[in-house]
Amino acid sequence: MELIFEPFKYAFFARALFVGLLLGLSCGVLGCFVVLRGMAFIGDALAHSILPGMVAAYLFGLNIFIGAFIAGIVTALLISGISRTEQVREDSAIGIVFTGAFALGIVLISRVQGYTRDLAHLMFGNILGVSPDDVLIVILVTMVVLSVIALWFREFILISFDVIQARAIGLKINFLHLGLMMILSLAIVTGLQAVGVILVASMLVTPAVTARLLTDRLPVMIFLAAGFGCGSALIGLYLSYYMDVASGGAVVLTGTVIFVLAFLFAPKRGFLARRALVIRQ
Amino acid sequence: MTHLSQAQIAVSIRDIALRYPATPEIALQADLIRICQGQRVALVGPNGAGKSTLLKAIVGLLPLERGTVSVFGKPVGSLPHDVAYVPQRREVDWRFPITTLDLALMGRDVHLAWPRWPRQTDRRLAFQALEAVGMADKVNIHIADLSGGQQQRVFLARAIAQQAKLLLLDEPFIGVDAVTQAILFHIIDVLCHQGCTVVVATHDLVTIQEQFDAAILLRREVIASGPAKDVLRPDILAKAYGDPLALFEERTPHGIDF
Numbered sequence: 001m002e003l004i005f006e007p008f009k010y011a012f013f014a015r016a017l018f019v020g021l022l023l024g025l026s027c028g029v030l031g032c033f034v035v036l037r038g039m040a041f042i043g044d045a046l047a048h049s050i051l052p053g054m055v056a057a058y059l060f061g062l063n064i065f066i067g068a069f070i071a072g073i074v075t076a077l078l079i080s081g082i083s084r085t086e087q088v089r090e091d092s093a094i095g096i097v098f099t100g101a102f103a104l105g106i107v108l109i110s111r112v113q114g115y116t117r118d119l120a121h122l123m124f125g126n127i128l129g130v131s132p133d134d135v136l137i138v139i140l141v142t143m144v145v146l147s148v149i150a151l152w153f154r155e156f157i158l159i160s161f162d163v164i165q166a167r168a169i170g171l172k173i174n175f176l177h178l179g180l181m182m183i184l185s186l187a188i189v190t191g192l193q194a195v196g197v198i199l200v201a202s203m204l205v206t207p208a209v210t211a212r213l214l215t216d217r218l219p220v221m222i223f224l225a226a227g228f229g230c231g232s233a234l235i236g237l238y239l240s241y242y243m244d245v246a247s248g249g250a251v252v253l254t255g256t257v258i259f260v261l262a263f264l265f266a267p268k269r270g271f272l273a274r275r276a277l278v279i280r281q
Numbered sequence: 282m283t284h285l286s287q288a289q290i291a292v293s294i295r296d297i298a299l300r301y302p303a304t305p306e307i308a309l310q311a312d313l314i315r316i317c318q319g320q321r322v323a324l325v326g327p328n329g330a331g332k333s334t335l336l337k338a339i340v341g342l343l344p345l346e347r348g349t350v351s352v353f354g355k356p357v358g359s360l361p362h363d364v365a366y367v368p369q370r371r372e373v374d375w376r377f378p379i380t381t382l383d384l385a386l387m388g389r390d391v392h393l394a395w396p397r398w399p400r401q402t403d404r405r406l407a408f409q410a411l412e413a414v415g416m417a418d419k420v421n422i423h424i425a426d427l428s429g430g431q432q433q434r435v436f437l438a439r440a441i442a443q444q445a446k447l448l449l450l451d452e453p454f455i456g457v458d459a460v461t462q463a464i465l466f467h468i469i470d471v472l473c474h475q476g477c478t479v480v481v482a483t484h485d486l487v488t489i490q491e492q493f494d495a496a497i498l499l500r501r502e503v504i505a506s507g508p509a510k511d512v513l514r515p516d517i518l519a520k521a522y523g524d525p526l527a528l529f530e531e532r533t534p535h536g537i538d539f
Contacts, residue, residue: 036377036378086302086303150396151395151396152396153396153397153398154387154390154393154396154397154398154399155397157379157387158387158390160377161374161377161379161387162368162373162374162387164337164340164342164366164368164372165366165368165387167341167342168340168341168342168361168364168366169361169390169391170358170361170391212378215378216378216380216423216425216426217378217379217380217423218378218379218383221378
């Protein structure tokens with residue numbers, strides 16, 4: 001018990017844990033749609049291309065969340081705009097847009113005094129440094145992400161599973177896709193705080209893929225992904241406190257370990273279960 | 282054919298040319314196609330003849346190069362409630378984590394106002410549709426764990442749950458068992474008796490005379506259309522399929538699950 005409550009004597013740890021749990025929740029739920037729609041690469045790309053928006057906002061003295069959100073929307077529009085011309089494939093368009101935007105971010109950040117420290121925070125996250133204001137923003141973002149998913153749940157399922165039916169019944173596919181990209185940008189912006197540009201895609205992808213290994217039911221998958229996201233944050237933060245290692249890395253690595261366990265031992269889709277099936281046959 | 286009033290025509294197609302985005306050649310052109318209400322219509326023709334293309338045009342999934350498609354007298358795409366489309370089985374992502382009942386329930390989405398949360402009646406209609414196709418005992422099964430025939434039946438259940446007046450089936454008989462084929466034909470008959478119009482793209486020429494009222498033979502254009510027995514004459518079929526050997530080869534995929 002002592003071990004569990006000891007870190008709470010530091011307010012920054014309590015804040016970090018709270019933010020980590022909310023991020024695990026929102027990224028876990030949203031990640032299910034990211035994975036099912038085959039958008040894992042887009043998640044990573046958005047995380048990188050948000051950088052110039054954050055730096056520009058920082059330079060102009062605006063809230064970095066606003067800058068990042070705008071950059072996320074611009075990226076989403078650019079990717080769909082370029083790939084809609086049908087001269088460039090979508091994955092190529094993503095590759096070009098996000099590297100270009102990231103490079104712009106690096107150029108901008110090199111104009112900032114003491115930029116190496118700021119860059120390090122953006123790249124690797126600094127969840128132990130979240131301010132009370134940041135906590136408020138993360139609460140808001142989590143509420144927005146979860147509400148949008150709840151309100152457009154059936155639409156998101158349909159455009160992910162059967163885009164032909166979705167178009168046939170008159171759903172606005174581009175509008176829904178953009179909506180998904182917008183909440184994805186929001187979730188990524190908050191995730192950047194915790195684990196940084198490079199690892200944020202893991203918060204979206206790893207819990208959802210782990211959950212998928214354990215169930216064939218979407219509602220169960222969503223709950224499991226949320227659970228794995230929160231669990232990774234919880235265990236990762238304690239590990240980082242007691243072992244004195246980087247918090248972002250510890251959170252992501254915990255998620256990775258859970259994935260490996262599920263990959264090996266999942267009852268139906270696990271490596272060992274499938275191996276056993278082959279041997280029995 | 283020429284004296285039908287507007288009310289009796291389910292689908293009316295005039296002078297269309299269809300092309301898939303980013304492909305140079307026209308996939309299908311047709312001067313005039315009319316499909317009457319309450320009929321069972323077979324779309325036949327070799328691979329690439331434009332059967333799926335025509336179905337997609339009737340749902341409004343393909344932009345028209347020129348011409349008009351109207352469904353129940355309205356421009357294509359304006360009556361989403363009334364048109365149900367069952368895709369080819371190989372176009373579906375069967376690994377998606379949904380159950381049989383979830384899939385049938387999607388047929389109700391078009392009727393629901395945002396945020397489209399299904400009501401009790403929607404669940405009942407979806408379940409009844411699964412009962413009708415003999416899948417009531419499989420409601421909580423993941424769709425990947427069903428056989429090919431069962432998968433086809435669940436998609437038909439989704440269309441039934443939608444309660445559409447025009448049902449479009451794209452190659453429903455490929456890779457299905459005899460039970461499923463019998464169920465599909467039975468459902469098609471029942472629906473047509475209720476006034477529903479059913480259009481089926483099929484490779485299976487053997488069953489057409491018995492099971493369909495009319496046939497449309499395609500090969501990038503309309504080769505022939507009319508009562509099934511008039512269209513399925515060997516001399517007319519040869520125009521679409523080439524020599525009889527090609528016709529034989531065309532039919533071999535039937536029954537093979539790919």
